[in-house]
Amino acid sequence: MKVPSVLTFRALVENSTARYGDTPALGFAGGDIMTYKDVSEGINQLMDLLISGGVKPGDRVMLLGQNMPRWGVSYLAVTSMGAVVVPVLTDFSEEEISKLIGHSEAKAVIVSEKLAPKLKGTFPKTLKMAVLMDDFREISLGMLEMTGSVGDAESRSREGVGMPPAPNEDDLAAILYTSGTTGKPKGVMLTHKNILSNAVNTLGIQDVNEKDRLLSVLPLPHTYECTIGFLIPYMGGAAVYYLDKLPTPTVLLPAMQQVKPTMMLTVPLIIEKVYRNKVLPKLSGSKAMRFLNKSRMVQKMFHKMAGKKIYKAFGGKLHFFGIGGSKVDAATELFLRDAGFPYAIGYGLTETSPLLAGCAPRLTKYRSTGFCLPDQKLRIMDPDPVTGEGEIIASGPNIMKGYYKEPGLTKDVFTSDGWFKTGDLGMLDKDGYVYIKGRLKNIIISASGENIYPEDIEAVINSQHNVLESLVYELKGKLVARVHLNYEEIDQRYNEMKESAGHMYDQAQEKVRKRLSEIQQKVNARLNRFSRLTIIQEQPEPFEKTPTKKIKRFLYKDKK
Secondary structure (H helix, E strand, C coil), X not given: CCCCCCCCHHHHHHHHHHHHCCCEEEEECCCCEEEHHHHHHHXXXXXXXXXXXXXXXXXXXXXXXXCCHHHHHHHHHHHHCCCEEEECCCCCXXXXXXXXXXXXXXXXXXXXXXXXXXXXXXXXXXXXXXXXXXXXXXXXXXXXXXXXXXXXXXXXXXXXXXXXXXXXXXXXXXXXXXXXXXCCCXXXXXEHHHXXXXXXXXXXXXXXXXXXXXXXXXXXXXXXXXXXXXXXXXXXXXXXEECCCCXXXXXXXXXXXXXXXXXXXXXXXXXXXXXXXXXXXXXXXXXXXXXXXXXXXXXXXXXXXXXXXXXXXXXXXXXXXXXXXXXXXXXXXXXXXXXXXXXXXCEECHHXXXXXXXXXXXXXXXXXXXXXXXXXXXXXXCCCCCCCCEEEEEECCCCCCEECCCHXXXXXXXXXXXXXXXXXXXXXXXXXXXXXXXXXXXXXXXXXXXXXXXXXXXXXXXXXXXXXXXXEEEECCEEEEEEEECHHHHCCCHHHHHHCCCHHHHHHHHHHHHHHHHHHHHHXXXXXXXXXXXXXXXXXXXXXXXXXXXXXXXXXXXXX
């Protein structure tokens, strides 16, 4: 594979069109697929429309759409003409989207018909045009503002429309507003070189070529899916398929059989759900199975058998199953290793375009997120002399330009010698493999001064039978766990009992209290003295999460 000689999006499009012209590029699973030539034509069509509407290099253009082929075409068109793309997560509220249009001073918005109602409201004066993502026609800003529905705008003359000068590698390409877990979105500024150097460096540890097929299930506005699940395949000549519905099992499993993906990206929660719902119940469903499962050799055999079934359900052709976004559960990773599943865990942040560390499936180490990418640097700042743990800091061409309109915040996340402070605690082994301990801001200091990592305690809780997810935090000097249970496993009639009055309701509550008490005892027996739970509470509903399925901790940690 030949990468572009210049790391700009225009060079990327020209290179891929020339090399892979008639090769399938972007499409829906089970539907038609655009070739690389088709994508190039769509890019030119949209660039002409934006230029005729007065969009110039450096202007911000917002993308608001669900995963679809024309989302990628829109992204490449905006960046190829030297404008700045502002991809917006679809779960942002109408109010948040309105604020982001104003904060980014977007001159145009490209919106899918499905999400157009989210644009209803008063637009800032900077916004001059709107384009429908579904078919690249200009739509009425006035109609959107009044009703949130699509109406054609007056046609513009395209006479005299010419291609703007080619962007430079260090020009701003994207502003990414992260939902994060702190509740306050901030705009990460990434240049052409930031993003595309990271794509090239990622290809240094895992090849992608014309024979590959990816099934995309994570949100494209997130840099994890955008860089690794869209731009890298586009650079390598692979085909990417999208779902036209939410990725529920009834939609996802047939799509996997249609596409038979060779590569796929996911987040820990998705594969952890597969393990807990499909594998763990069979290993702990009876006393005999629980007894047999105590033998490591027997457990490994069962994992291998279950893994073969899951691999076949995923299409049977995977050679790369990437997991990123947060720390994967230890029991789930052990299952993947035993099963010989071609998984690889990566580590990165939006601010790093995103990948900092990773490796090919054959090189994975248990509990590690791989090693530093080529041409990038990682080190531990002020490592503990005993454990070697400290804050991970990074340097390289992939590091963001800064936070948009936030010079103070930008200064705070860089060391005096220019290294980016990730906010993650970790260590490096003698081979350079990275091990993540947790977020610096999540660490709890015990009364006697020890560091307590909530993520480690949550991993122990989540390994317990009947637990779907958990959250650990400190409240008035005590360690508290909120636990969301698999109620159907506790009692198939649980929901019916819970909705009843009197004795049936009390019985349902007692079952939960008893199970939580058992979980607390078993978990505390596995933890050191200062990490033991004082309080364990039921979390009746699933936790609210970010687009990469991380729990929004700020919503819960201050609750009583």
